[in-house]
Amino acid sequence: MADYEIPKLNPELDVPEIPALEPDKMAGLKPFVAAPAHQEPLGFPGELVDNWQQVAIDKMGELLGKYRSLQVYLDSCVKCGACTDKCHYFLGTNDPKNMPVARQDLLRSVYRRHFTFAGKYFPKLVGARDLTEEVLDEWYSYFHQCSQCRRCSVYCPYGIDTAEISMAAREIMDAVGKGQKYCNEILGKVLKIGNNLGLPEPALVDTLEGLEEDIKMDTGVDVRLPVDVKGAEVLLITPSADFFAEPHIDGLIGYAKVFHQAGISWTLSSYASEAGNFGMFIGSYDTMRKAALRIRQAALELGVKRIVVGECGHAWRVAYSFWNTLTGVGAGADDPFGQMLQKQLDPRYPQPQHICELTSDLIDRGALKLDKSANDHRVVTFHDSCNVARATRMGDRPGGQFEIPRKVIQSVCANYVDMAPDTIRQNTFCCGGGGGLLTDDLMEIRVKGAMPRMQALDQVMNENGVNTMASICAICKSQFSKVLPYYDKPMHMIASVHQLVSDSIILGAKE
Amino acid sequence: MSLLTVVFALLFYVATLILIGGLAYRIRLYAKTPAPLKIPTMPAPTTKSGVVVRMASEVVLFNSLFKSNKWIWIFGWMFHFALLLVVLRHLRYFIEPVWTWVVLIQPFGIYAGFFMVLGLLGLWARRLFVERIRYISGPSDHLILALLVAIGVSGLMIKFVFPTDIVAVKAFFLGLMRFDLQPLPTDPMLLVHLLLVAVLMIIFPISKLLHAPGIFFSPTRNQVDDSRERRHLAPWAAKLEQGND
Structure with missing residues (x-):
């Protein structure tokens, strides 16, 4: 499968053994240089x-x-x-x-x-x-x-x-x-077209219409995935991988069902159709700010009252920790546009808000009817994504970024198990593909870097029969889909948290 | 006045100037350099008083190091806490009359001298015998340990093997502080001890010993988690907003 050695897992240990040093073993691995x-x-x-x-x-x-x-x-x-x-x-x-x-x-x-x-x-x-x-x-x-x-x-x-x-x-x-090349090419696309994929508006609309048909076929209910709807209450900013990749897309369907069921009007933006902001990966404040300003402009043009962010780790870091600084989404900036936006956004909600915070609040209010048994075939564990865990928060209290996704999962799944404590929450191991490394030219480091997470996963698979690992990060999801097979694990065991919500939500139950 | 006394007096004046001036320069640099983004390592306190508690637990208990590695924590904490006691014990050479609490800690300060050296030797052993720590250690890392061990050992030698006239030593330092030079005893062990301490003072602001002021300025440890509630803007970043798009 690969011309390099795949690390061996030792399921006896929570955290891998400290290896003997092999100096300069990876010196030759470099990503493609940008043109x-x-x-x-x-x-x-x-x-x-x-x-x-x-x-x-x-x-x-x-x-x-x-x-x-x-x-x-x-x-x-x-x-x-x-x-x-x-x-x-x-x-x-x-x-x-x-x-x-x-x-x-x-x-x-x-x-x-x-x-x-x-x-x-x-x-x-x-x-x-x-x-x-x-x-x-x-x-x-x-x-x-x-x-x-x-x-x-x-x-x-x-x-x-x-x-x-x-x-x-x-x-x-x-x-x-x-x-x-990988990061800078993507940043070029996001600044020119609005998303990391370079997906133009007609293609986006087309994709979403296709998804609406799929949901209709699946459930018999007209669940909308609206784009550029002026006057919607919520602007959803989500990673563009949610529009085409598996299992991301099932998460997107989950968000749509949540909005539908809660009766919240929402929209995506074709101008700002990307939550990811690789400006952070390359350390460029200026580039990061330019990408973030597109989102502010979209929010102003669409006249939304709330900005909600989909499942994406580094995007939530940029949104939660940096948006207020970069663009004033939060407490408001001093420039005229920042002031205008501040008047427009609803102060009763945190700005920006994570989709898990939103869903969790709806669950607390009893606004969603959920059937856990839909996920009875799953034994789920949760992979804390590094940026969410160590660089952001959800909810009012420190540590909400750990509790809220777990609460959402446990509201829709009866069987939940955590991995070893040294490998989750604040101590979580990266999936191996974050920080601008999610590119095929760096496959070797991605596979090897996934080893500690794979080992902890291996433990709960053996001991507790875990068959699903849920995540709230587009990069984690893509990375695991790719590296799980290297460790002889099924690629489909990686799931979006809102995919689990999607499967358990009973549509139309309120009507 | 002997040449030796004059040389050591000058040495300590210079060392003190370098230590205080160098640290002041570095602290000013850290304080002046903006932290443009909110980067606390989460979960982080949501209030300033919470940050004070977090910082105190790092500075006093080495909380993060405890989570990381128990051996480094034991030796590191032992060395630092013992050093603190030893330094406090030495206050008696610089104040007259000696404060009561300084009198009371004198016996603890002596034990601390042994623990200080023990902690340092533990850290050094790890540097020598743990492969990955040996890999990251440079000559200066070993030399600083050697310097600190030598200071500790020479101090203990003065206490237990080669006693010196500490009344005269005290007179020398009080004299330094009043710009009224008094003769320094010439016992070799004392001179070695004082020379090494002066070297430590001189290298402090130009070496990794800057971790002492550095930790207080570490954004991952000293920032409040309130980025949604309060706008945090560095002066250079604010300039980007003028003539905004």
Whole structure:
């Protein structure tokens, strides 16, 4: 199946054994480099610029002045080793440069050389390095073997977040003209057309009409999937994978049934038909903001009262944690459009709201009639997606991001089991495909990085008969569909949370 | 006044200036550099007082490290807490009259000296014998441990093997603080101890010892989880909004 070794699972252990080191084992794995056509629309140079060393150092200096996280984290690491066994990519590849501290050191060594006294005058002593072509090559490999999942930041005594370092590194690489094709091509599409797939409005409308027919055939009920409806109450911003990929699409049908059954008027937008925002992955505040502003504009044009976000991990991070900053969706921005939007949105609801928060509230109010027995053939576990778990919240209380999806699942499924505690909630292991790595050219690291999650899943499959793993992230769903077979597990065992809701919801029960 | 006294006096003046000036510069830099986005590691407190509790549990108990690795936590916490006691015990050389609580902790400070060295040796052993920690250790990581162990051991040697005239040592430091130089005893172990402490003070603001102020500025630990309720905008990001689309 593959020309590399698939890691072995050890179902005796909750968390994989710490491997013996195999230095530079993954040095050769690099994603495709972005072509000028992918770079230039984002304002990055098309190819490696002549004086790239100087440009890179200047960019690093600029970022050090703009991001306290970068400055503090590059200074503060004491090499205690607490993070060394926490990264799923290290556990799956044995390559020590995939240990969070070693990954950071790839950048820190250059920072020290150029920005610290010790590194300028005693480089050997403090491990400072000049920025050579080999170093840039290493950056390109290993900063694209980080899914920015932040598991290391949970365990670091100073909260050093490798995601911040890898975002900065990618931003520097973009600035010198060595961007990653996958992310930058997608960002071009989202800024030009409105979604990561480059799906234009007619195709979107067509797809949704087809889905409406499917639901009608399935249930006999006219459940709508509306696009660009002015005056709708809710604007749903969902990952575009929900429009075509499995099992995402079943989740989308689930949202539609929830809205239908609760009697909430809603709409999608063809101008902003993407929740995902890869601007975060490449560390570009500016690109991230441009993509987010499309959503604000769509909300203004459609005159909606609420903005709800579908099942997508990093999108919920951008929405929950960054939208208020980037565009004022939340407490409102000072510019005229921000003010206008603030007047328009309904203050009785959290803005933005996660679809799981919305469904959970409806369940609490008894607005949905649910039949758990529809999911009796399933024994379900829940994969906490890293961005949702460690970078966002749902509900009023810390930890709501763990409780609310579980509550929704348990309201529609009788058989629910959690995986080992060290692998869920705040400690969750990344699916292996996040952070801009969900591309075929990085398949090897995706398969190996999934190992810790696969092992914990293996345990509950053997011990509890789990046959379904639910998730609320488009990337997790795509990644698991692809890697489950490498570990001899059925690809269809990955499910959307709202797919489970969809199967159990009794339509028309209120009428 | 002996040359030795003058040299050590100058050394401590310079070391103090570098320590305070360097730390002030670094702290100012951290404070001035904006954190443009909300990035607390979740679940995070939703109030400022919650953040104070979270930060205190990190600084006092090393909460995240405890979750991460019990061995590093035991040795690390032992070293840091013992160092705190040792430093407090040394206050008696800098104040007159000595505060009562400083008098009361004197015996604990002596035990702490042993635990400090023990904790450091534990951390060093991990650096030497655990493969993945050996991999991430550079020369400076070993040297800083060596420096701290040497400070601890030389201090214990003065206490138990080569006693010095501590009344004179105190007079020397009080004199330094009043710009009135007093003779420093010339016992070699004392001079080694003081020299190493001065080196530690000098490297503090230019080394990884910056983790001490750094943790207080760590956005993943010091931010409130209120991003939906309060708008958080850095000055440079606010500029992007002028002439907004």
